Amino acid sequence: MRRLSIPPPALWLVSLAVLLLVFPFVHDWPVFGRFISEFRTFNAAMFAVWLLVVLSMNLLTGYSGQISLGHAAVVLVGAYMTGILVDQYSIPMPVAIALAAAFTGLVGGVVIGLPASRLTGPYLAIATFALVITFPQILKLNLIDGWTNGALGIRIREVGAPGLVDGFLDQAQWLYYVTMFVALIMAVLFWNLTHSRFGRAFVALRDSEIGAEQMGINVPMYKALAFGISSFYAGLAGGLFFMVQTFVGPESLGFQQSFLFLVAIVIGGLGTILGSVFGAFFLTFQAEVIDGIPRWAESLEGRVPFVSFVPDLDRLRGVIYGGLLVITVLLFPRGLAGFVQGMGSWRPAAARESLAARLAAVRAGDFGAASMLARQLGLGRPAERGDERHDPPDAGEGRSNGADDDKLG
Amino acid sequence: MDSIVSLTGLWPDTAVMLAAPPWEDPSLFAQLIISGIASGSLFAILALAIVLIYRSTNILNFAQGEMAMFTTFMAWTFMTRMDFWPAFFVALLVAAAMGGALERLVLRPVEDGPPLNSVIVTLGLFTIFNGLALWIWGPLPKGFGPFSVFKGSAICASDVCIGRLSLGTLIVALIVMLALYLLFQRTGLGLAMRATAQNRLASQLVGIPVNNMLTLGWALSATVGAVAGVLVAQSVSLTTGTLFVILLYAFAAAVLGGLDSSIGAVVGGLSIGVLKNLSAVYVPPEVGSVDVAMAFLVIVLVLMVRPAGLFGRPAARRV
Structure with a gap:
């Protein structure tokens, strides 16, 4: 077992930690209070939940290349499981969330992951698309009505802070600390996971399944593992979602949310933790920003030409999301994170060389490509760690998509 | 009267219709099958459109339903100004132009990339068309009743x-299928399109204008989708959400029949x-x-047991 490593750079992390620690009190402070309302504490708690969701989605789709359009359904499983355990079996919330996360991980790995490990790209997309559309109907089945409460869903009373800190923290602050604490721990674990041999195997799987197989990676097992771990994160997020919202119903999360999760990882940056953070910001604030657009347009009327010719701007929501998605994939395939990380070294998207192309080069007898391939899969020299790799200057084309290491800032 | 049973329990006052099993009520069973085939022909046409694109470009078009919805709204606009048939064919032409333009402008760059990129782009188109339709035509349903040609x-x-x-829908579905069959099996153009789908590089080497074939494939598929949209709108009123669930059934149909088989799409749709x-x-x-869950179940079962579908060719793995 390798010991857990703390991602660099430490100073930034310490200041970030201090900021996160004092954040729910900032709205009480004299000057800062003018900029940050109390509601932002609740926003931040939801941000933590969305961060877990985006990490989960990113592990599956961004790192492992398994397209999931049904992630909302998986999060819903975690939320429902927590709700059922708390509401009907009176299990304390933290235990219920942990159990629900474990259950969701198991279900995701075995029930979804094992069958899904036989499917490739588009087929998996169809199956998960069908899952998320069907899931509300499944939850409403009279057969399991006793647990899920049908169309009504599960509602509980607010979960307050335990006795000792009760007077000190209000409801929103307590939820903030719990969710943020869990999300941060899981993010650090995520960093370690993606920089382990598991993470490298997932990336190899994404870049070329056949290539990964030839490198000795047990493809079905790793696929199921990616589904399992991803579902665990999603289930955890679902439990926290339920705790923050105190309600879950069949339509709480559906295809639209699943789609937004996809938008989040794509515009944030596929396969990076930094991108997941951007994605979580997107999920937290997208509704507010979009809803604010008509008011904003109104205030521009008369000063900027043409604005008055665009009525019903709020109905263009779908066009904005879809446009963002298409433009990002076509022009900035590495997303916002890639944009931030690569500001110094821009190169066109088309120059990205896939692992498959290298594999073909290996077949053709190009041994330079062979060694790069081996290195990318972490099989080459054992001394090399994922975070310390540097391509030799003569490698030419630069790093491929497969070596997208995230440096958390 | 023994087919009506009062269920005691959660809602003690509700009487629930329990259908008699087929052997006791064969005419009900036959009726269900006949009307099932009729509604299935709608799924079949949309599935045909999906299969057309998947075969030629290996792209799964999640925007197929929304493209059809969009062109149907356009058809509705035309029909408020002219007769049914001219409006219908103008709408088909616009749909073809739209499909071809989409392939050229948006999908060309992702055609050779990983499937994730093309799925993301078509999903983006999905919401773009949905949002545009909502913006242009608003949330109120549009009735095709006044323009219906299958009356009586x-x-x-x-x-x-x-x-x-239903009969008209079924006949149109069969005509579309026959036309596509003749196009692909009996014409040089169809042969070129099939060759392009099979091996792009080799087709290019023998002089087939591969890029034009791909554009044509999308144009054709958008046209077929538009036919499906107009037919759907005849039976239910048209909103921006009308074709969403139908898309799910069409996917189930395409998977059941095999994503690369047009006969499969029709058989799958009817089933x-x-x-x-x-x-x-x-x-x-x-x-x-369980009507929606059934589609999901079919997809999962087919993918587990026979991923190539009933009529599809098992995919070869290529690096």
Whole structure:
């Protein structure tokens, strides 16, 4: 077992930690209070939940290349499981969330992951698309009505802070600390996971399944593992979602949310933790920003030409999301994170060389490509760690998509 | 009267219709199958459109339903100004132009990339078309009733009836399938398109204008989708959400028949229509409604047991 490593750079992390620690009190402070309302504490708690969701989605789709359009359904499983355990079996919330996360991980790995490990790209997309559309109907089945409460869903009373800190923290602050604490721990674990041999195997799987197989990676097992771990994160997020919202119903999360999760990882940056953070910001604030657009347009009327010719701007929501998605994939395939990380070294998207192309080069007898391939899969020299790799200057084309290491800032 | 049973329990006052099993009420069973085939022909046409694109470009078009919805709204606009048939064909032309333009502008760059990129782009198109339609035509449903061409009373044989609209839909579906079959099997153009789908590089080497074939494939598929949209709008009023669930059934149909087989798409569509009807009636009410879940179940089962579908060719793995 390798010991857990703390991602660099430490100073930034310490200041970030201090900021996160004092954040729910900032709205009480004299000057800062003018900029940050109390509601932002609740926003931040939801941000933590969305961060877990985006990490989960990113592990599956961004790192492992398994397209999931049904992630909302998986999060819903975690939320429902927590709700059922708390509401009907009176299990304390933290235990219920942990159990629900474990259950969701198991279900995701075995029930979804094992069958899904036989499917490739588009087929998996169809199956998960069908899952998320069907899931509300499944939850409403009279057969399991006793647990899920049908169309009504599960509602509980607010979960307050335990006795000792009760007077000190209000409801929103307590939820903030719990969710943020869990999300941060899981993010650090995520960093370690993606920089382990598991993470490298997932990336190899994404870049070329056949290539990964030839490198000795047990493809079905790793696929199921990616589904399992991803579902665990999603289930955890679902439990926290339920705790923050105190309600879950069949339509709480559906295809639209699943789609937004996809938008989040794509515009944030596929396969990076930094991108997941951007994605979580997107999920937290997208509704507010979009809803604010008509008011904003109104205030521009008369000063900027043409604005008055665009009525019903709020109905263009779908066009904005879809446009963002298409433009990002076509022009900035590495997303916002890639944009931030690569500001110094821009190169066109088309120059990205896939692992498959290298594999073909290996077949053709190009041994330079062979060694790069081996290195990318972490099989080459054992001394090399994922975070310390540097391509030799003569490698030419630069790093491929497969070596997208995230440096958390 | 023994088919009506009062279920005691959660809602003691509700009487729930329990359908008699097929051997006791064969005419109900036959009726379900006939109307299932009729609604299934809608799924079949949309599935055909999906298969057309998947075969030629290996792209799964999640925007297929929304593109059809969009062109149907356009058809509706045309029909408020001219007769049904001219408006219908103008809409088809616009749809073809739109499909071709989309392939050229948006999908060309992702055609050779990983499947994730093309799925993301078509999903983006999905919401773009949905949002645009909402913005242009608003949330109120648009009725095609005044423009309907399949009017008149249902045609009955003893107890079993079929509506004119259903019959018309079925006939149109068969015509579309036949036309596509003739195009692909009997014309040089179809041969070129098939060659492009099979091996792009080799087709290019023998002088087929591959890029034009791909554009044509999308144009054709958008046209077929538009036919499906107009037919759907004849039976239910048209909103921006109308084709969403139909897309799911069409996917189920395409998977069942095999994503690369047009005969499969039709057989799959008809079977899904029948299955949907049967599951709506014969699944006991204690279970709940399962018509959407049935489509999901079909997809999962087919992918587990025979991923290539009933008529598809098993995919070869390529590096």
